[in-house]
Amino acid sequence: MTRATKALASLLALSAASTALAASGLAGAALTLPILMLSGLKAHVILRDYLGLRIAPGWLRGFDLGLTLLILTFAGLALAV
Amino acid sequence: MTCSARILVTSGWLAALGLQAAEAGKTLRLRLLLAAAIAFGAVFLILKGTEYANLFRQGIGTETHAFYTFSFLLTGFHAAHVLAGMILLALVGWLATPKAVEAGAAFWHMVDLVWVLLFPVVYLL
Numbered sequence: 001m002t003r004a005t006k007a008l009a010s011l012l013a014l015s016a017a018s019t020a021l022a023a024s025g026l027a028g029a030a031l032t033l034p035i036l037m038l039s040g041l042k043a044h045v046i047l048r049d050y051l052g053l054r055i056a057p058g059w060l061r062g063f064d065l066g067l068t069l070l071i072l073t074f075a076g077l078a079l080a081v
Numbered sequence: 082m083t084c085s086a087r088i089l090v091t092s093g094w095l096a097a098l099g100l101q102a103a104e105a106g107k108t109l110r111l112r113l114l115l116a117a118a119i120a121f122g123a124v125f126l127i128l129k130g131t132e133y134a135n136l137f138r139q140g141i142g143t144e145t146h147a148f149y150t151f152s153f154l155l156t157g158f159h160a161a162h163v164l165a166g167m168i169l170l171a172l173v174g175w176l177a178t179p180k181a182v183e184a185g186a187a188f189w190h191m192v193d194l195v196w197v198l199l200f201p202v203v204y205l206l
Contacts (some may be wrong), residue, residue: 004097011090018086022205035201042197046090049191050097070198078206 007049014042032078040071085128086200089163092121092180096186097169103182111182115174118189122167129160152203159195166192 010060018038021031044064047053053060099114136142136149143153165190173185 002098002101004094004101007097008090008094012087014181015086015090018205032206035205039198039201040148042090043194046093046190046194046197050093050193051187063093067198070177074198074206 003049003054007045010045011042014038014045029079036071036075036078042044042068043067085125085198088121088125088128089193089196092118092125095121095189096189099174100179100182100186101176103179108177111177112174113181115169115170115185119167119170122163122170126160129156150183155199155203159192159199162192 018035021034021038024031044067047063047067048060053063095114095118099111099118102108102111102114133153141149143150166185169185169188173181175180
């Protein structure tokens, strides 16, 4: 199995987890935080394996930092309303 | 709705395999993989179009509520980038050089990445 195919399997599994959470009836922080965390993980997999940033760990760490800040901002906005 | 995310990540996978084919000098395989990636992009746009049509039928438009203004703007701009990515993939498939395919696939993965982040904000939260 190639790295891209493993990445696809991870992305589909993470998407299935998001769907299950959204359908679970959870609300508020119990829904928002895991859903956003799963999105951040999916974005990390795309950056690392589809875009090939695994060979540039410094860039991957930088993008991960940006992603983390973005997810935290989304979480803050979602929980503030 | 979540179907659209699966369609785009699968399309990104096909583009990633297309880059591997380009690097291996397998032009026919590259073009078939990119054609499949473009087809998945088209399915994504059809789903978006169906979703918009359903909303319009219910009398929901960009001025119904601030949420829908942002929702239509964000998903509409994203859909425009999907369309641009499909054209770009067709172009790099025609050129069939590893450098061109890498650039086209990178654009396609970024479109994919943006959707992964946009999707929960617009549809789930």
